[in-house]
Amino acid sequence: MEQKSKNSLKKIIQESHERSENYGVEKNRVYPGKILNNKELQKRLLSNKVLIDIANPILIELNEFLVDSGFFIVLTDHEGCILKVLGDKRTIHEAELLNMVSGAYMDEKSIGTNAMSVALSENMPIQITSKEHFISAYHRWTCSASPIHDISGKIIGCVNLTGNSKLVHPHTLGMIISAVQAIENHLENHNIQKQLYDTNMYAFSMMNNLTYGVFAIDLNDDIHWVNDTACRSLNIRRMHLLDRPIDKIFSDWPKAKKRILSNISFVDEEGKFLMDHEKYLFNALTIKTKENEILGFLLTFRALSRAIRLVNKYTGMQAHFTFDDIYCKSSTSRNLIRYAKTVANSPTTILISGESGTGKEVFAQAIHNASERKEAGFVAVNCGAISPTLIESELFGYDHGAFTGAQKGGKPGKFELAHKGTLFLDEIGEMPLDMQIRLLRALQESRITRIGGEKEISVDVRIIAATNKNLEDEVNEGRFRLDLYYRLNVINLHIPPLRKRREDILPLMKDFLKHKAQKLKKNIPDLNEEVMNKMNTYDWPGNVRELENFIEKLVIFDGEIITDNTDSFTPQKTPDKSKPKSQSNFDVTENIKLKSLGEIEKEAIIFTLSQTGNNMTQTAKTLGISRNALYQKIKKHGINKI
Numbered sequence: 001m002e003q004k005s006k007n008s009l010k011k012i013i014q015e016s017h018e019r020s021e022n023y024g025v026e027k028n029r030v031y032p033g034k035i036l037n038n039k040e041l042q043k044r045l046l047s048n049k050v051l052i053d054i055a056n057p058i059l060i061e062l063n064e065f066l067v068d069s070g071f072f073i074v075l076t077d078h079e080g081c082i083l084k085v086l087g088d089k090r091t092i093h094e095a096e097l098l099n100m101v102s103g104a105y106m107d108e109k110s111i112g113t114n115a116m117s118v119a120l121s122e123n124m125p126i127q128i129t130s131k132e133h134f135i136s137a138y139h140r141w142t143c144s145a146s147p148i149h150d151i152s153g154k155i156i157g158c159v160n161l162t163g164n165s166k167l168v169h170p171h172t173l174g175m176i177i178s179a180v181q182a183i184e185n186h187l188e189n190h191n192i193q194k195q196l197y198d199t200n201m202y203a204f205s206m207m208n209n210l211t212y213g214v215f216a217i218d219l220n221d222d223i224h225w226v227n228d229t230a231c232r233s234l235n236i237r238r239m240h241l242l243d244r245p246i247d248k249i250f251s252d253w254p255k256a257k258k259r260i261l262s263n264i265s266f267v268d269e270e271g272k273f274l275m276d277h278e279k280y281l282f283n284a285l286t287i288k289t290k291e292n293e294i295l296g297f298l299l300t301f302r303a304l305s306r307a308i309r310l311v312n313k314y315t316g317m318q319a320h321f322t323f324d325d326i327y328c329k330s331s332t333s334r335n336l337i338r339y340a341k342t343v344a345n346s347p348t349t350i351l352i353s354g355e356s357g358t359g360k361e362v363f364a365q366a367i368h369n370a371s372e373r374k375e376a377g378f379v380a381v382n383c384g385a386i387s388p389t390l391i392e393s394e395l396f397g398y399d400h401g402a403f404t405g406a407q408k409g410g411k412p413g414k415f416e417l418a419h420k421g422t423l424f425l426d427e428i429g430e431m432p433l434d435m436q437i438r439l440l441r442a443l444q445e446s447r448i449t450r451i452g453g454e455k456e457i458s459v460d461v462r463i464i465a466a467t468n469k470n471l472e473d474e475v476n477e478g479r480f481r482l483d484l485y486y487r488l489n490v491i492n493l494h495i496p497p498l499r500k501r502r503e504d505i506l507p508l509m510k511d512f513l514k515h516k517a518q519k520l521k522k523n524i525p526d527l528n529e530e531v532m533n534k535m536n537t538y539d540w541p542g543n544v545r546e547l548e549n550f551i552e553k554l555v556i557f558d559g560e561i562i563t564d565n566t567d568s569f570t571p572q573k574t575p576d577k578s579k580p581k582s583q584s585n586f587d588v589t590e591n592i593k594l595k596s597l598g599e600i601e602k603e604a605i606i607f608t609l610s611q612t613g614n615n616m617t618q619t620a621k622t623l624g625i626s627r628n629a630l631y632q633k634i635k636k637h638g639i640n641k642i
Contacts, residue, residue, distance in 0.1 A: 012122055013113060013132050020112035020134040029135045033110040036081065036103035044103070048077050051148070051157050052084060054186045059159070062179050063087055071163035071172070074100070078155045080107035080120055091163065098137055106160075111135060115143035116160045123147055123155060125180075127173045130165040142168035146180040151188050159183070212302035213280075216287070217246050219296055221253065233303065234276055246299065249273050256284040257297065270304060277458070279304040308377065308417050319365035319378035319422070326359070326366060327511045330503035332496055343491050344370035349443070351428075351488045352466040354495035356613030357545030360466040361426060363493060368422040373462055376421030379414045384430030385616045391435055396442070398451035415448045415459045422462045427615075428488065429469035429480060440484045463488070468613060498540045498547065505536050508544060512551035520552075525559025542610045549610050553603070602637040605630070609639070 025033070036044060045052065052075070059073050063086050066073075072087025072095060082104050085092060100106075106116040112134030118126050125146035130139050145160040161176050207214055213230030215223055226241045234241075234249075247253040250273055256266045266284040273280070280301040287296045323337055343350065344367045352360045361380065368378045386394055397413030414423060425431075431439065442448050443463060447456045465488045474480035498505060517524045527535075540546050604623065612618040620630040633639075 009126070012118065012126070013128065016108060016113040016118050016121070017134055020108050023109045023112075025108070025110075025112040025134060027112075027134065027136055029111065030137045031099040031111075032104040032106065034105040035099060035101075038103075041103040044077065044081055045083060048083055048157070050190065051075075051077070051183075051187075054190055055148070055157070055159070055183045056084070058179055058182050058186070059084070059086060062175065065175075066161075069163065070167060071161055074106070074116065074160040074162065076106060076116055076120075076158045076160070078120065078157055080105050080110070080116055080158065082106060083157070095162070108134075111138075114138060115145035115162075116158050119145040119147050119158050119160075120155060125173060125177050127168070127170070129168045139165070141165055142172070144173040144176045146173075146176045148180050148183055148187075151191050211306075212300050215241075215246060215299040217297040217299060219294070221246050221257070224296060230301070233278075233301075234273060236275070249275060250282075250299070252282070253299070256282065256299070260284050260286055260297070271301075279457075281307055305376075305419055308412070308419060319368040319374070321362045321365040322369045323366045326362060327507040328501075328504050329507050330501040332501045333504055336493065336495065340367055340493055341370055343367070345372055346491070347462055348490045349463045349465070349488055350491045350493060351471075352464065352493045352495065353471075354466075354468065355497045355543055356468045357543035357610070358495040358497060359544045360468075360495060361424065363495065364422070364424045364464045364466060367464060368424075368462075371422070371462070373421050377418055378422050378424065379418035380424040380426060381414050382426045382614075382616075384427035388432045388435070391432065392438065393451050395435070395439070396448045396450055399453035401452060403452065410450065410453075413448065413450065415442060415461055416457060418461045419459050420461075422464055425463065425465040427467060428465040429467040429471055429474055433479070433481065436481045436484045440481065440487055443487055498543045502536060505540070505547065506532075508547055509535060509551060512548050513555065516548075516552045516555040520555055522555055522558070525554060527554075527559060531559075545614070546610050549606050552606070598637070601633065602639065605633060605637065605639055 055075055059075060063073055066087065068088065070088050070091055072085060072091045074082055075084040076082050082100065082102050085095065085100065085102065095101075105111070106114055108117045108121065111117070113128065114133055115126055115128040118124075118128060125144075127142065127144045129142040133139055133141070133143075141162050142165045143160055143162045145158055147155045148157040148159065150156050159176055159180050161172050163172070208228040210227060210229055213233050214225075214227040215230060216225035218224045223241050223244050223246055226238055228238075231238050231241070241249075250271070252269070252271045256269070259266045266282070268281045268283065270279055271282050272278070281304055283300045285298050286294050287298055288294055323341060326333075326337060328334055328337065340363060350364075350367065352363055354360055364380075365378060368374060381394060383391065393411075393413065395413050395415055397411050397416055399410040425439075442459070446460065447458055449456050471480055471485050471489070475482050475485050498508075513524050542549070605619070608619045608622050612622065616627055616630060620627045623630065625633075
């Protein structure tokens, strides 16, 4: 067996000699054929920095063992380029005379057969002595080398021990193999540590880029770790939070801890930090091992205002119209828009007056979007569409258990939802007197209290109110408080009816035709001059809302809305309230084709909405259905309210 091994080794060396000869290496060669210049060497050393740093202490320890032995140690990369030489000074000097220095290549093409070249090419530890070297200059030496592998088994370098050929001994190869094994073990540990570091950095990066604050709390209730978002939210440096008791900044922590230790959820609970007036939503949970052992706690928080903006975004509590969406040609409308733009960015309360259907909410939304509050919510409340028993909870919200049927955990009111934004109080003249008192107090103090609650909540809300009534008359009749009227009527915008700004009719009509045709996926109908003239001279008692609804019918019926036998214009005139409403009130024309029940139902709803000024309660009552049924049918038919 030993003889076979010797024969195999002899064959390997012989084949290496043959390759060296084929590469054109001369036996009398003294110096390696390839040596890097200083710039190239520095680049090579940098690319092998991990290998050098890990191997260096092991090679130094080996070198101390070999002091005055006549040996020197060589570390190469995977191509045989020398990265480091250390050992006996006298022997190193001899090697330097042969240019065995950092940057020199010890592969077969460069210097012929040697232990380093064979170890790398055959991927095996090997000892080459005396004349087994290809060039004569190396016959004086014995060399023992072993390749170094990374964790995947790939060769990344080589360690070689060189000394006088008279000192040849099998143990020298054993020492090199042991040194290489130590290097490979350290490389594996380094890789594991790097993976752990990368994983931790990935986790920290992920946690620091979350949009909500995170506290990791130990079993002693001290802050163990905090993410960047928390520091930014509280405007405090991490060093001032770490190792600090959490209840020193969050007084509700004992309550939160007690609940989660009792397996009761602590989710989206409102609260404050002691050093901050902002309200936050808090979540707390335990950190456990696989064996269910509690290691600590996690406390997360996010600004309540951000959560409210998110709610407003997905519940439609946002302003969609801008002043660019208001089509006008009359000087009256242009002056009104110019004035509205001037006051838009003021925090002052605005009262918008005008008949039903003139577009008061459109103006309110445009004012909001032209102000610094445009990034916050635009919350609209129709004071005439909410029952007197519910309007208080709608505006001010309620706490948990405030009344039978109250939502668990309570509910914020419209004032809270509009925080930092705009609260639009439509049909303000319909608000009950007792609610007017609470509204006035909220406007004066900028604070509200939820129903069933005790804590006062600060709110920063810009109020825009709208009415189709003459509030001065309402004050004189005792139906509206004078002090509230003066509080709301700081800036007044009166939107004239469409009949008093006829120049706006055609621009509005063209805009509605374009948008309704696009929405209904139909062509814009051609209108003859007679119809255009009649539209321009009609009084439009329902104002812009009536015009829009009429244009929608016009598009649906491809413009086939014509004058009837009495030569009266098709749009409905103001209904006689003394007469009961009937189906004839929303008949469009005598020559319309037969319709389905669904189409008739949709037209009935549209017509009644236009005549009641979008009052849902009155519309439902007129149609003989409940408010919930009316909302469902509006959604079913895709009816847009103005």
